[in-house]
Amino acid sequence: MNNTIKFSLKTSKNLNDFFMQKTSFIEYLNINKNLNEVPEGILLIPILCNVLPVSWMLDSTIVINEIDKTFYESIIRMKNSYSNLYPKCNFKGKLLVKKIVDYEIDHNEKYLSFFSLGVDSTSTIFNNIDKNPLLVNIRGSDIPLEEERGWNFISEKLTDFSEEFGLEKLFIKSDFRKLLNTGNLSDKFQKKLDDGWWHGIQHGMGIISHAIPYAYLYQISNILIASTYSRTESISYGGNEIPCASCPSVDNEFKFAKNGKVYHDGIYNSRQDKIRIIINFLENNNKNDYLHVCWEKTNGENCNLCEKCSRTIMGIIAEKKDPNHYGFKVNDNTFENIRENINEFSKNKITNILWMSIQEKFLEDKEYWDNNENIKWFLEINLKLEI
Numbered sequence: 001m002n003n004t005i006k007f008s009l010k011t012s013k014n015l016n017d018f019f020m021q022k023t024s025f026i027e028y029l030n031i032n033k034n035l036n037e038v039p040e041g042i043l044l045i046p047i048l049c050n051v052l053p054v055s056w057m058l059d060s061t062i063v064i065n066e067i068d069k070t071f072y073e074s075i076i077r078m079k080n081s082y083s084n085l086y087p088k089c090n091f092k093g094k095l096l097v098k099k100i101v102d103y104e105i106d107h108n109e110k111y112l113s114f115f116s117l118g119v120d121s122t123s124t125i126f127n128n129i130d131k132n133p134l135l136v137n138i139r140g141s142d143i144p145l146e147e148e149r150g151w152n153f154i155s156e157k158l159t160d161f162s163e164e165f166g167l168e169k170l171f172i173k174s175d176f177r178k179l180l181n182t183g184n185l186s187d188k189f190q191k192k193l194d195d196g197w198w199h200g201i202q203h204g205m206g207i208i209s210h211a212i213p214y215a216y217l218y219q220i221s222n223i224l225i226a227s228t229y230s231r232t233e234s235i236s237y238g239g240n241e242i243p244c245a246s247c248p249s250v251d252n253e254f255k256f257a258k259n260g261k262v263y264h265d266g267i268y269n270s271r272q273d274k275i276r277i278i279i280n281f282l283e284n285n286n287k288n289d290y291l292h293v294c295w296e297k298t299n300g301e302n303c304n305l306c307e308k309c310s311r312t313i314m315g316i317i318a319e320k321k322d323p324n325h326y327g328f329k330v331n332d333n334t335f336e337n338i339r340e341n342i343n344e345f346s347k348n349k350i351t352n353i354l355w356m357s358i359q360e361k362f363l364e365d366k367e368y369w370d371n372n373e374n375i376k377w378f379l380e381i382n383l384k385l386e387i
């Protein structure tokens with residue numbers, strides 16, 4: 001049973017600095033169908049999605065043998081969307097294809113959803129639970145490929161989650177984060193992107209594309225990827241979207257095999273709304289929690305100290321719930337840590353808006369929180385970014 005795609009590519013010398021290796025693999029664990037049934041024009045989509053931005057930004061040419069027609073046509077639309085997100089960058093490059101083939105999967109009501117146990121993807125699962133989404137997690141994305149302990153922890157937790165909620169799961173193993181030299185790419189383009197390579201331009205298509213060969217093989221025509229920011233959060237930031245690799249204007253243009261669609265899910269919910277959705281769903285259905293937001297500790301547990309842990313802890317408290325019941329360990333030191341680091345945490349372009357909305361939530365019931373020594377200071381602090 002062939003369950004692994006092996007890619008290899010050749011590049012001209014001037015691109016050597018931007019690649020760490022010239023081969024890459026994607027393994028679909030425990031599948032019962034053969035990847036040999038998937039045509040080349042579909043199998044190539046993941047590697048292509050990871051190298052396309054390199055060709056756009058460096059104005060280089062990619063030559064491939066075959067590609068799916070629907071996906072081929074969405075490339076230009078995704079490229080346009082990125083070019084609107086990053087007006088300082090010049091999106092050039094060429095894609096030369098020998099054969100464009102019109103592959104087709106059924107239009108159906110089957111869904112798969114990327115799932116990491118974090119706030120965004122958990123609320124996407126609960127919001128779409130009636131669609132029975134298949135849970136997809138990539139080993140080698142958030143958790144480094146070589147990290148055994150963290151992986152064991154997460155895969156167990158994810159397996160428990162899938163059993164608790166009666167959903168199927170798929171684990172994918174991939175070394176796609178070892179393919180590009182994102183350090184060098186970030187150095188070269190950080191200024192123009194105002195962001196690093198992975199966050200700014202790789203992780204959207206790069207992740208989504210991993211699902212395509214599987215979706216083709218199992219005829220799943222709907223792919224969900226959870227949003228980070230809501231429309232309202234984006235507007236308060238000053239635009240329709242907060243630029244990053246995974247934005248609605250890019251992800252929703254990702255189409256494949258005629259009927260295959262991608263949905264950037266959750267843009268009408270702020271992070272605070274998502275926390276509320278999760279808490280309410282767990283309470284109403286009498287289910288255990290599985291929240292895991294932290295990538296600081298490689299052993300897989302929430303560290304309770306980093307920006308993301310702190311932000312989620314405060315978000316849960318703002319809903320008047322105890323974070324200790326939702327996967328965190330909180331005591332007086334937690335608040336001291338947040339207080340000490342609040343400037344570093346919140347005065348960051350990416351996270352500022354999220355901290356401000358937590359503060360707003362607390363302020364909805366100022367009187368209640370004024371009596372809480374751990375929180376009172378947070379009501380009064382100025383979180384505004386000075387630009």
Ligand SMILES: [Zn+2]
Nearest residue numbers: 294303306309
């Ligand atoms: Zn953490």
